[in-house]
Amino acid sequence: MASRSGLSTTLDQYDVLVLPGWHNSGAGHWQSRWEQLFPTFRRVQQDNWDTPQREDWIAALDQAINECKKPVLLIGHSLGCITIAHWARQHRHRVAGALLVAPADVERRTVSTVLRRFAPIPSGRLPFPALLIGSDNDRCCDAWRAAELADQWGAELHLAYGAGHINADSGLGDWPEGLLLLEEWLRGVEARRPGPWRDVAWAA
Secondary structure, rough: OOEEEEEHHHOOOOOEEOOOOOOOOOOOOOHHHHHHHOOEEEEOOOOOOOOOOHHHHHHHHHHHHHHOOOEEEEEEOHHHHHHHHHHHOOOOOEEEEEEEEOOOOOOOOOOHHHHHHHHHOOOOOOOOOOOEEEEOOOOOOHHHHHHHHHEEEEEEEEEEEOOOOHHHHHOOOOOHHHHHHHHHHHHHHHHHOOOOOOOOOOOO
């Protein structure tokens, strides 16, 4: 299990933004529980969670990033992951990395009409390190599609087994496996970084 104190120390160098998906993340969702475990995490609030507008969601994320003082770590779920990908196509500044959990395949045939506004999904490589965690039985994004998105975005991939859409219905509680994966991935990102964050040339 991840050491909360050890992970907290690692996270101290970031401003952490949490991006829920469609309908927001309720009290039982691992994103909400992580916010309780790590009070410095900040949720990106959307004006309309139920009828999402792509440009509005991108703008809300951009505003939240602009308010940050440290390098930014994004933690997205579902439609939040797709919002991150759209944001990255338009902007380049201040993001150090992203955890992308159960991205919603808004291009799939059975997707809700309201989510089609977020299609097509950007396919270019993300300008920052990313870890994509998918599930082998996610009805919103099957394992093959998760692997394809990870490849397109240049993200590391981890597939969980039997975790569904990796949401409150998955019964993950605090999702300690996710915290462990986040800690291990961040350790690798930091090991590959050539110097301290102050030496990173953030793109405008």
